[in-house]
Amino acid sequence: MFQVQRSPVVHDVVVVGSGAGGGTTVKVLTDLGINVTLLEAGPNLDPMKDFKEHIWPWEVNHRGSGANAESYFGKQQWGYWNAPNGYWDVPGEPYSIAPGNEFKWFRSRILGGRTNHYGRISLRFSDYDFKPQAFDGLGFDWPVTYDEMSPWYDKAEEFIGVTGTHEGIRSAPDGKFLPPVPPRVHEMLVQRAGKKLNIPVIPSRMAMLTRGINGRAACHYCGQCGRGCHTASAFTSSQAMIFPALKTGKLTIVTGAMARELIVNDEGLVSAVSYIDKATRTEKQIRCRAVVVAASACESARLLLNSKSTKFPNGVANGSGVVGRYLTDTVGYSLGGSVPALENMPRHNCDGIGGMHVYVPWWELDKKNKDFPRGYHIEIGGGLGMPQLGSFRGAAAGAGYGAAIKTAARQQYGTNVNFAGRGEMIPNENSYCEIDNTKVDQWGIPVLKFHWKWQQYEIKMVQHMHDTFTNMIEAMGGRVMQRPFDAAASISKGGEIIHEAGTVRMGDDPKKSALNKWSQAHEVKNLLVADAAPFNGNPDKNVTLTIVANAWRAAEHLADEMKKGNV
Amino acid sequence: MSDSSITNNPVTPDVSRRDLFRIVGTGLLSAEFLTAQDAKDAHAAMAMPATGPKSLKGGPTFVPKHLNQHHFKTLQHLGDLIMPADATSPAASEAGAAEFIDFLCSRNDDLAAIFDGGLEWLDEYTKHKYGTDFLTSKPAEQTAVLDLAYGTRGGSPEVAGGSQFFTWARNMVVDAYYTSPVGVKDIGYMGNTAMSTFHVPQEAVDYVLKRSPFGA
Numbered sequence: 137m138f139q140v141q142r143s144p145v146v147h148d149v150v151v152v153g154s155g156a157g158g159g160t161t162v163k164v165l166t167d168l169g170i171n172v173t174l175l176e177a178g179p180n181l182d183p184m185k186d187f188k189e190h191i192w193p194w195e196v197n198h199r200g201s202g203a204n205a206e207s208y209f210g211k212q213q214w215g216y217w218n219a220p221n222g223y224w225d226v227p228g229e230p231y232s233i234a235p236g237n238e239f240k241w242f243r244s245r246i247l248g249g250r251t252n253h254y255g256r257i258s259l260r261f262s263d264y265d266f267k268p269q270a271f272d273g274l275g276f277d278w279p280v281t282y283d284e285m286s287p288w289y290d291k292a293e294e295f296i297g298v299t300g301t302h303e304g305i306r307s308a309p310d311g312k313f314l315p316p317v318p319p320r321v322h323e324m325l326v327q328r329a330g331k332k333l334n335i336p337v338i339p340s341r342m343a344m345l346t347r348g349i350n351g352r353a354a355c356h357y358c359g360q361c362g363r364g365c366h367t368a369s370a371f372t373s374s375q376a377m378i379f380p381a382l383k384t385g386k387l388t389i390v391t392g393a394m395a396r397e398l399i400v401n402d403e404g405l406v407s408a409v410s411y412i413d414k415a416t417r418t419e420k421q422i423r424c425r426a427v428v429v430a431a432s433a434c435e436s437a438r439l440l441l442n443s444k445s446t447k448f449p450n451g452v453a454n455g456s457g458v459v460g461r462y463l464t465d466t467v468g469y470s471l472g473g474s475v476p477a478l479e480n481m482p483r484h485n486c487d488g489i490g491g492m493h494v495y496v497p498w499w500e501l502d503k504k505n506k507d508f509p510r511g512y513h514i515e516i517g518g519g520l521g522m523p524q525l526g527s528f529r530g531a532a533a534g535a536g537y538g539a540a541i542k543t544a545a546r547q548q549y550g551t552n553v554n555f556a557g558r559g560e561m562i563p564n565e566n567s568y569c570e571i572d573n574t575k576v577d578q579w580g581i582p583v584l585k586f587h588w589k590w591q592q593y594e595i596k597m598v599q600h601m602h603d604t605f606t607n608m609i610e611a612m613g614g615r616v617m618q619r620p621f622d623a624a625a626s627i628s629k630g631g632e633i634i635h636e637a638g639t640v641r642m643g644d645d646p647k648k649s650a651l652n653k654w655s656q657a658h659e660v661k662n663l664l665v666a667d668a669a670p671f672n673g674n675p676d677k678n679v680t681l682t683i684v685a686n687a688w689r690a691a692e693h694l695a696d697e698m699k700k701g702n703v
Numbered sequence: 704m705s706d707s708s709i710t711n712n713p714v715t716p717d718v719s720r721r722d723l724f725r726i727v728g729t730g731l732l733s734a735e736f737l738t739a740q741d742a743k744d745a746h747a748a749m750a751m752p753a754t755g756p757k758s759l760k761g762g763p764t765f766v767p768k769h770l771n772q773h774h775f776k777t778l779q780h781l782g783d784l785i786m787p788a789d790a791t792s793p794a795a796s797e798a799g800a801a802e803f804i805d806f807l808c809s810r811n812d813d814l815a816a817i818f819d820g821g822l823e824w825l826d827e828y829t830k831h832k833y834g835t836d837f838l839t840s841k842p843a844e845q846t847a848v849l850d851l852a853y854g855t856r857g858g859s860p861e862v863a864g865g866s867q868f869f870t871w872a873r874n875m876v877v878d879a880y881y882t883s884p885v886g887v888k889d890i891g892y893m894g895n896t897a898m899s900t901f902h903v904p905q906e907a908v909d910y911v912l913k914r915s916p917f918g919a
Contacts, residue, residue, distance in 0.1 A: 190895060192755060192884075192887070192895065193882035193883075194755060194756075194759060194799075194882055194883050194884060197803075197806050198806065198807060198810070199803060199878070199879070199882040200882070201807065203810060204807075204810045204811050205807040205810055205811040205814050208807070208811075208814065208875075209811070209813060209814075317901050318901060318902060318903060319903075320903060321903055321907050321908055321911050322911075324908060324911075324912070325911065325912075325915055325917070328915070328917040332917075353742030353743065353746075354742075354899075356742075356746045356897035356898065356899070357897070357898045357900075357901045358894065358895060358896065358897060359894060360895075367742040367746075369742075475915075476914070477911050477912075477914040477915035477916075478911055479914075481907055481910055481911055482904065482906050482907045482910055483891035483892075483893055483907075484893060484903065484904045484907050485893040485894045485896065485898065486894070486903065487894035487895070487896075488901050489901075520891070520892060520893070520894070521892075521894075522887075522892055522894060522895055523881035523882060523886060523887055523890055523892055524881075524882065525878040525882060526878065527881055528877050528878075528880075528881050528890075529873075529874050529877055529878070532873055532874075532877040533873070536853040536854065537784065537785045537786075537849050537852075537853040537873065538784070538785070538786075538787060538849075539787060539789045541785070541786055541877065542786065542789060542791070542792065542889060545877075545881070545889075545890060546889070546890060546891075549890050549891070611916070612915060612916065613915055613916045
């Protein structure tokens with residue numbers, strides 16, 4: 137082994153990972169005057185160069201297929217236009233899957249992580265989401281209540297900026313909202329279909345600024361949030377949290393730093409973070425007073441499990457053995473319909489914010505005799521979007537050749553309405569990750585092995601999604617586009633919705649949980665986890681807003697502990 | 704993460720708008736985001752109507768990157784038969800369809816094999832049937848080939864050898880068309896600009912609701 141470079145300086149706090157959790161930790165701690173060193177496994181981000189906002193397809197000679205026609209051969213991992221984010225398959229960084237199981241692990245390797253491209257759907261978990269066992273006997277209660285979390289949701293919303301309206305729906309708690317965006321035409325049809333079917337369709341709750349706040353300009357409604365936003369009107373941790381934190385002089389960023397291990401001292405505290413400097417392929421160690429791990433749920437679990445010592449033979453902070461267990465993702469299923477009422481609609485600019493302007497919160501919370509627990513929300517897609525490669529192949533195939541192609545394309549443009557269900561998975565014993573002792577990645581770090589199983593709960597929920605979407609499409613006078621349907625085959629693969637959670641869970645009992653209610657390790661008080669790994673469940677509300685709220689809470693707790701001299 | 708594939712080919716982007724956006728960007732010391740005032744200027748620049756080039760067709764001096772001249776001309780002509788001009792908009796050649804396909808053939812061997820082989824097959828087929836290559840065959844003969852290739856019930860067994868090529872050709876011609884200025888104009892996409900508030904014209908709402916089961 138090469139000589140390890142150890143830093144002589146003891147840093148205050150080292151944060152591993154720069155996404156929603158790491159970014160929030162950086163912002164909160166530097167605001168409180170604490171010196172932070174941020175390790176990011178990917179490169180730095182330069183929004184002005186890296187974001188492809190407002191570029192027309194013809195301004196790029198491959199028009200978006202990828203420079204070597206990747207999209208035509210199914211080799212494009214992610215759309216060309218998207219902000220730099222990450223991949224399912226990272227060269228040199230494999231993972232294992234248990235025989236007969238399916239799982240896809242998305243890794244983001246860029247400053248800002250997944251927040252550079254995410255959908256920005258920002259939903260509070262509800263009271264029963266924090267106490268699911270008390271609610272229906274399934275899953276695990278959090279050591280935190282909604283009322284305890286609520287002030288942190290306030291802070292998160294007021295800082296990142298979230299659209300919405302006050303609706304008083306239990307499954308979708310109201311927050312500190314910016315004004316909503318008016319619905320598009322197809323969304324008005326969905327609202328009317330919902331009214332007919334007694335399904336609420338309400339303004340969406342999205343992290344885009346309908347009013348300028350915190351130095352960030354208001355949205356200019358180009359709908360390209362996923363490409364990255366030069367004005368940061370769509371929230372990213374990179375632009376809204378990390379770059380401003382640099383101005384405090386309290387933040388040092390180390391990019392290309394792949395965390396390998398947390399080094400524990402004789403007192404059982406983390407004394408240093410070992411990482412591989414990718415540029416030189418050397419191991420470096422950075423000494424610290426405390427560490428906050430926010431590398432994404434599975435990567436954080438991997439780091440803890442790979443940090444073995446005589447004191448912690450099963451991995452640091454893993455005396456309970458729960459690290460890696462209870463891995464969850466969101467239940468996903470989508471169905472599209474073709475709606476004749478929208479044919480040849482008078483043209484107008486309907487870009488709006490990137491994504492839906494209205495959505496459906498879970499509406500059958502009080503319904504008895506359902507054949508699955510909990511529920512899902514529905515995301516709406518459609519509209520007169522920017523034409524892309526592939527947009528009109530279907531219309532053309534139906535038209536044959538000649539002038540008929542243009543006629544068909546004009547008629548069909550904007551007639552597709554899509555419904556995407558995003559539902560809750562109940563944590564189970566058969567879905568988890570562990571270290572594969574037979575394999576390492578290109579940095580010499582042992583890789584993860586995934587185990588995955590949906591239960592009947594989730595599969596029955598997908599049946600309900602399909603029936604509901606079919607009813608919605610038919611209520612609009614539309615035609616469902618995909619048949620036949622089989623719920624067990626149509627459910628998303630584990631990991632595919634990119635909402636992994638639960639692998640370093642929190643709890644009051646150190647025998648059954650790794651972290652306390654502040655996301656601080658029971659066994660190692662100067663170690664905190666600040667992504668979705670601490671979550672005790674994965675409700676049908678996308679994880680990011682709760683990551684921000686919970687990380688904010690954890691960071692203030694850490695600052696407090698440091699002030700008191702406990703850490 | 705710089706992207707070397709950003710074009711420097713015959714395309715002339717909307718210079719004023721994009722340049723202004725960049726100029727606003729240079730005021731930044733490091734990667735960050737635009738301040739409110741800078742953003743306002745940028746939005747004003749963005750809100751100027753987008754005017755892409757009228758045509759993406761290569762000029763008389765255009766040299767294909769991969770296809771030979773004959774194949775290129777054949778592909779260009781085939782593209783114009785798949786998507787001809789009509790009263791509203793010009794044919795596929797004005798969308799640079801052949802140039803787009805040729806470029807990607809120069810970057811991807813699998814694609815190159817599909818088009819090299821397919822265009823060769825097309826000539827062989829018309830030579831065998833009509834005594835000339837596709838490009839010099841009569842319009843009625845070309846139409847007869849396309850009727851077999853893109854018939855309403857799928858391709859005819861008679862042209863099965865070219866079926867993969869015909870599918871790829873139509874997909875990529877259509878793709879090229881709607882990702883070009885003429886295609887975007889034809890379909891009526893009006894976005895990729897900046898607006899200070901989002902609103903939907905009542906005319907569009909009325910049109911759709913009247914046609915929907917919900918009524919106006």
